[in-house]
Amino acid sequence: MEFEFNFGEKTLAQGIKKNEAIYASVLGVALPLSHEELVFMDRESGENHVMTQPVLQALSLCQNFKPIDQHVRTISQNIPELANQVGAIEQVTSFLINKDLLIEDKAWQESLCEVSQQFSTKSAGIVIRISQQPKQLKRQLQSLVKYQNKFKSNFSIQIFDDSLSDKLEEQFESICREFKKELNITFFNKTWQKQFIQMLTNEFPNKTEIIKWLLEKNNNQYSGGRVWNFALLNNAGKKFLFFDDDYIFESRVIGKTSQKISMQDKKELNVGFSLSLSEIRDASVECDKDILTSMINTCGQTVGNWLSTSEIEFLPLENLNLLELQRVNSLSVIKTIGNGSWGSPRTDSNFWLYFLEGKQKQEFWKTRETYLDNIEASNLMHYSDNYEFLSLTRFVPSAIDNSSMMPFAVPFSQSEDYFFNAVTLFCYPNQVSLHYPVMMGHIQAQNKNRLSANYIARTPNFNKFLADYALTLIQSTDAQNPQLRLKTLSHYVMGLADSCDQNILNRLKEYLSQIRSDMVLTMQQQLAQSPDAPVYWQADVRELIEANGKALLQGNAPILGDWDKKFTEQNCIDTARNELVDFANAMQLWPDIWEFCKTSQ
Numbered sequence: 001m002e003f004e005f006n007f008g009e010k011t012l013a014q015g016i017k018k019n020e021a022i023y024a025s026v027l028g029v030a031l032p033l034s035h036e037e038l039v040f041m042d043r044e045s046g047e048n049h050v051m052t053q054p055v056l057q058a059l060s061l062c063q064n065f066k067p068i069d070q071h072v073r074t075i076s077q078n079i080p081e082l083a084n085q086v087g088a089i090e091q092v093t094s095f096l097i098n099k100d101l102l103i104e105d106k107a108w109q110e111s112l113c114e115v116s117q118q119f120s121t122k123s124a125g126i127v128i129r130i131s132q133q134p135k136q137l138k139r140q141l142q143s144l145v146k147y148q149n150k151f152k153s154n155f156s157i158q159i160f161d162d163s164l165s166d167k168l169e170e171q172f173e174s175i176c177r178e179f180k181k182e183l184n185i186t187f188f189n190k191t192w193q194k195q196f197i198q199m200l201t202n203e204f205p206n207k208t209e210i211i212k213w214l215l216e217k218n219n220n221q222y223s224g225g226r227v228w229n230f231a232l233l234n235n236a237g238k239k240f241l242f243f244d245d246d247y248i249f250e251s252r253v254i255g256k257t258s259q260k261i262s263m264q265d266k267k268e269l270n271v272g273f274s275l276s277l278s279e280i281r282d283a284s285v286e287c288d289k290d291i292l293t294s295m296i297n298t299c300g301q302t303v304g305n306w307l308s309t310s311e312i313e314f315l316p317l318e319n320l321n322l323l324e325l326q327r328v329n330s331l332s333v334i335k336t337i338g339n340g341s342w343g344s345p346r347t348d349s350n351f352w353l354y355f356l357e358g359k360q361k362q363e364f365w366k367t368r369e370t371y372l373d374n375i376e377a378s379n380l381m382h383y384s385d386n387y388e389f390l391s392l393t394r395f396v397p398s399a400i401d402n403s404s405m406m407p408f409a410v411p412f413s414q415s416e417d418y419f420f421n422a423v424t425l426f427c428y429p430n431q432v433s434l435h436y437p438v439m440m441g442h443i444q445a446q447n448k449n450r451l452s453a454n455y456i457a458r459t460p461n462f463n464k465f466l467a468d469y470a471l472t473l474i475q476s477t478d479a480q481n482p483q484l485r486l487k488t489l490s491h492y493v494m495g496l497a498d499s500c501d502q503n504i505l506n507r508l509k510e511y512l513s514q515i516r517s518d519m520v521l522t523m524q525q526q527l528a529q530s531p532d533a534p535v536y537w538q539a540d541v542r543e544l545i546e547a548n549g550k551a552l553l554q555g556n557a558p559i560l561g562d563w564d565k566k567f568t569e570q571n572c573i574d575t576a577r578n579e580l581v582d583f584a585n586a587m588q589l590w591p592d593i594w595e596f597c598k599t600s601q
Contacts, residue, residue, distance in 0.1 A: 009238055020067070021068070024105075024322035028101075037053075038426075042101065044326075059101060059102075062075075062096075063321050063323055064320060065105050093119040111329070112303055112307055113307045121300045121403040122239070125157045125296075126156070126292070127241065127242045127243070128245055128259075129159075129162055129228065130160070130172055133245065134162060139248060141185075144183060146249075147292070156184050158240075161187070162226065169190060173187055173189060185421065188230065197211060197397070200321055200593055204596075210586055211593070213406055213582055213586060225408070226411040226412070227529060229409055232402055235402055235596070236594050236597040238403065239300050241292060241398060241399050242399070246443060248441035249441070251438050252284040252286055252342055252381075253285060254285075255285070255288060257289060258437045259264060259312055261386055262315045268352065271353070272360075272381055274380060274381065277342075277443070279379070291339070298337060298434065299337050299400065300333065302330060302331055302332065302334070303389070332483035335433065337398055337434050338395065338397050339398050339439065340382045342440075344378070344408070345382060350376070355522060355526075361530070364537075365534050386437050387437055392421045392425060393417075398436075406420075406424060406427075408420075413462070413562045414463065423467065427482035429474050455543060460512075466583060486591055490588040494584035497576075507576075560576075
């Protein structure tokens, strides 16, 4: 067979040519035709190309965006039979470019900006979930009045009560009445919530227990996800902004608001440490743009439509992997939007502070006095320098496109936001979460004790265990329909519940071992990178290594974070199986009740 691509025998040892454009190879599937030849199918176009094994090997070395001269050098250095055949390699890379198997960065960026037809989505305004702090709600609504006066905006506001007593509910309702003249508020009290549940149980009489699992209080546990579910159902078919009552609507930035976007799928935000809120205000400036309106208008748009109208510039793609970048395309929908925060951190632990690099690490440990304050993470700025297209929202999203079904949030315990974000990605594998380079105020009534987490091994709760399980299954189905995908996930979860005791036990042990071994490895690397770090920082890092290493070797029952610490292995198996069944049943029912709520409006 005549090859499309073959290096031949041409040998040149001339200098490598410079080229300002950068290129990366496309994703494809290679199928052998003989010992020497194969067919390569471009995953994007479906087009087949016949080539030799060395050409395929060369293509595989070009996955990151780099200038052609750097690709040529890499190929020459890594494929022995092509050593010093610079001219031949350059000739073939030209063929690969002409066949669109090597893509230029500008061409890929232009493809992301392609405009598509899109229907407008109704906005439900701002949803606020409240719990036990009337003063927080009052402070928040005061900040919202100031915000709306500044930007001449007028949002509808839905406030969902999650308090534990009638007395607190009355206080919250009184505060809402106090702001009625200035804000368009609707208060969803416990009576309304009971009526809503009754409406659903009337429509789905055989699913009463599952509906109550999703929407009723659970033994006075933390239930942030419960009222989140009310909001998702009450606003089925709409998009909305979403905030807890410990936020204040004062958006801040460090310097000027960036108009650039990063394509890196980063997990961590930048951190700026402060001893007080006044220091934070001194180190940042109030944003002069109506961020809330921008978020609600952007949420639900396709990537192409947003990029084509937003005047956003791309940060350089050099050294980024095209295969990883192709998780985003022009038709990817911005299903959620996130932002940074200033004030109280949004985490319940502080181990992530020991993942910091460079200047932020040095700021973290700068002096013994500031270090002791920083490890409690009482006052900080959590931010990104630029806009970012992410797979997973960080923390609770500030805007949610609920025009098509979004999954439920876990109605009890912590990590309900991580579960929601992970299952959203399962339901919409091509979606993106857009992160704004803006910080919103987040000030908790009481500082949390985050330091204690340093002295115990990392122990995620069941919600995070199941969320991480869902993330491993994203490519297991080709379905596009989010409702079908959620029901498919339900079958996987029920299948795990139906497996033997030993399999469930092994899953739990493997999960905890992975989490803890990753922690040990990361901390060991941090120590190796910082041999001259202050002794107090090194001591705490070794404490983390010891706690996680000890847990790895003890072989105790795999007790997750929200389980009884006295559980035996059988207790862990039984509890995991029962919770898996509950989640699977909820995943199976949720698309039906969401659709019912949408059509009932």
